[in-house]
Amino acid sequence: MNRFSRLFALLAMAVLAGCGKPAFSDAEKKTIASLGLSALPPLKADTSNRFADVPAAAALGATLFFDVGMSGDGKVSCSTCHKIDRQFQDDLPQAVGAGRTNRRTMPLAGVAHDAWLFWDGRRDSLWAQALAPLENPLEQAGNRAAYAHYIKARFGERYERIFGPLPDLSTVPANASPLGSDAEKAAWNAMPAAQAEAVNRVFANIGKAIAAFERSIAPPQTRFDRFAAALATGTQLPQGDDAMSPEEILGLKLFIGKANCVTCHTGPRFTDGSFHNTGVPPVANLPPDRGRMDAVAQVEADPFNCFGAFRDGDASACGELRFMVKAGPELVRAYKTPSLRGAATRAPYMHAGQFSSLDEVVAHYSKAPASVEGVSEVHPLQLSNRERAALVAFLKTLAE
Amino acid sequence: MASLWRYVLAGLGLAALLAGILAAVYLTALQAPQRAEIARSKKTTNGLFVASFEPERGVIRQGELQSWLLTLRTGAGTPVEGAAITISGGMPQHRHGLPTSPQATDYLGDGCYRIDGVKFTMSGLWQLHFAISAAAGSDTVVFNVLL
Numbered sequence: 001m002n003r004f005s006r007l008f009a010l011l012a013m014a015v016l017a018g019c020g021k022p023a024f025s026d027a028e029k030k031t032i033a034s035l036g037l038s039a040l041p042p043l044k045a046d047t048s049n050r051f052a053d054v055p056a057a058a059a060l061g062a063t064l065f066f067d068v069g070m071s072g073d074g075k076v077s078c079s080t081c082h083k084i085d086r087q088f089q090d091d092l093p094q095a096v097g098a099g100r101t102n103r104r105t106m107p108l109a110g111v112a113h114d115a116w117l118f119w120d121g122r123r124d125s126l127w128a129q130a131l132a133p134l135e136n137p138l139e140q141a142g143n144r145a146a147y148a149h150y151i152k153a154r155f156g157e158r159y160e161r162i163f164g165p166l167p168d169l170s171t172v173p174a175n176a177s178p179l180g181s182d183a184e185k186a187a188w189n190a191m192p193a194a195q196a197e198a199v200n201r202v203f204a205n206i207g208k209a210i211a212a213f214e215r216s217i218a219p220p221q222t223r224f225d226r227f228a229a230a231l232a233t234g235t236q237l238p239q240g241d242d243a244m245s246p247e248e249i250l251g252l253k254l255f256i257g258k259a260n261c262v263t264c265h266t267g268p269r270f271t272d273g274s275f276h277n278t279g280v281p282p283v284a285n286l287p288p289d290r291g292r293m294d295a296v297a298q299v300e301a302d303p304f305n306c307f308g309a310f311r312d313g314d315a316s317a318c319g320e321l322r323f324m325v326k327a328g329p330e331l332v333r334a335y336k337t338p339s340l341r342g343a344a345t346r347a348p349y350m351h352a353g354q355f356s357s358l359d360e361v362v363a364h365y366s367k368a369p370a371s372v373e374g375v376s377e378v379h380p381l382q383l384s385n386r387e388r389a390a391l392v393a394f395l396k397t398l399a400e
Numbered sequence: 401m402a403s404l405w406r407y408v409l410a411g412l413g414l415a416a417l418l419a420g421i422l423a424a425v426y427l428t429a430l431q432a433p434q435r436a437e438i439a440r441s442k443k444t445t446n447g448l449f450v451a452s453f454e455p456e457r458g459v460i461r462q463g464e465l466q467s468w469l470l471t472l473r474t475g476a477g478t479p480v481e482g483a484a485i486t487i488s489g490g491m492p493q494h495r496h497g498l499p500t501s502p503q504a505t506d507y508l509g510d511g512c513y514r515i516d517g518v519k520f521t522m523s524g525l526w527q528l529h530f531a532i533s534a535a536a537g538s539d540t541v542v543f544n545v546l547l
Contacts, residue, residue, distance in 0.1 A: 034523075263494055263522055267463060272521035274499040319465040323500040323517025330497055377496055 023237050031256045036228030037221050040268040043112055047313035048306055049127050049208045052215060057162050061213030069150060072141035081105040087342050093353020098141035102286045104353045109219040110269050115320040119335045119351040120295035124321050126211035128304040131203060135179050143177035143184050144203040163205045167198035204310040219341045224397040244397055251394025259381055264337045275334035279369050279376030283352045292334040296326050332374030344399035358392045438544045448539035449480055462547055468515045479511030483534040489527045523547040
């Protein structure tokens with residue numbers, strides 16, 4: 001008797017606890033489908049770089065990306081920090097090239113989908129971005145005149161097959177740049193305008209070749225993507241290789257529900273490509289960093305931006321720059337939402353490597369401390385230990 | 401035994417009631433944005449104009465720069481020409497502004513203005529505020545856009 005009733009009660013509880021209820025609502029299913037890799041649209045043409053999809057340009061770009069000759073001291077290449085076997089980043093809190101920088105190296109999978117580059121978006125195209133580390137004294141620490149000479153000496157024929165004849169460099173100083181040392185600046189200012197323009201053109205083309213290569217760096221499929229694809233087509237919860245554990249599913253539900261992560265980490269790359277202050281604390285001993293706030297003037301002043309003389313195609317490509325938000329308190333300490341694909345296997349996190357584990361990241365969101373400057377957009381979540389662990393478990397499905 | 405059955409039934413009844421209430425709360429919470437007023441045409445705040453706001457190509461695409469059309473008429477139906485229009489907005493539920501700063505870039509005639517640089521980076525409820533100033537006077541209007 002007693003046993004029978006207990007069994008009945010158990011059964012009733014099981015039914016109520018959700019055996020009868022589907023694992024995801026239709027709204028949740030729709031969101032999950034929007035996060036799957038199959039929702040990633042094909043890469044849009046970059047009309048500001050007419051070499052963006054030219055295979056020979058991408059091949060030259062790949063060579064330059066891995067070539068330590070592309071640096072002041074012959075020791076640093078893009079791949080020094082963007083390591084091909086480490087998701088194109090370096091596992092350091094702050095990148096180290098010719099010197100120690102103030103920010104963390106960003107992984108590059110799918111970067112060609114973004115309108116703004118760098119943590120603060122101070123460049124508006126992949127090709128303009130590539131020019132910055134080449135001359136940054138803490139990164140590759142070279143100068144554009146030296147790069148032009150190097151290209152002519154090392155890759156002249158390959159360059160000319162893609163971009164046409166190189167300019168006459170015989171009277172161009174060995175080292176000159178408007179951004180370099182005092183001597184390099186003086187040498188640059190002494191160059192005739194047409195010569196400076198010709199060197200700038202070679203420099204821009206270096207960026208365009210590297211950008212063409214970077215367009216091929218795509219995010220790989222993950223277990224979450226298999227789960228999302230199976231969920232979209234099947235009537236049952238995905239099984240076997242496509243399965244996610246109950247803990248991972250709880251994490252997913254939190255991510256797209258109560259924890260609000262999906263408001264910024266949205267779409268198949270888990271980023272809205274936009275800038276937000278999330279209250280991440282600054283790192284002691286680094287110079288003040290106001291994120292997007294200070295980047296606006298920099299991208300406007302960049303001679304290689306979309307409005308500049310080195311853009312291919314017409315100005316219709318420049319919508320993002322034209323309609324950029326230029327002022328407002330929300331720009332203070334706002335940083336670009338990073339993609340979360342692969343994040344679980346590339347600690348540390350945030351723009352200056354502030355957190356060393358996903359547990360710390362999720363604890364940060366749970367507490368949502370106020371920002372040292374500006375206003376954080378995230379609000380305390382008061383997640384239980386179980387919920388925090390579930391979110392971390394879910395993030396791991398995006399990295400395997 | 402009979403009394404035990406009663407307890408089980410009562411328990412079940414209570415649990416079902418609780419589930420019902422939870423479901424109701426959950427569903428209304430989910431539906432809240434859907435109930436926001438998302439008319440594409442309306443009177444401006446002080447009734448000076450009738451404004452309508454539509455995506456130029458008909459569909460809203462998330463994460464892409466788009467052009468929208470703002471059409472302004474007087475109450476009598478005359479097209480409003482030469483209006484100065486400024487645009488602001490954001491997502492009220494997430495307390496952030498617009499990711500771009502849209503501008504009126506063209507007058508297409510017949511009271512119709514092209515609003516360029518509109519971008520919605522995430523799904524949810526967006527608000528666009530228009531401040532309109534024309535010969536007839538100044539007024540404002542807010543359009544809700546649900547993605």
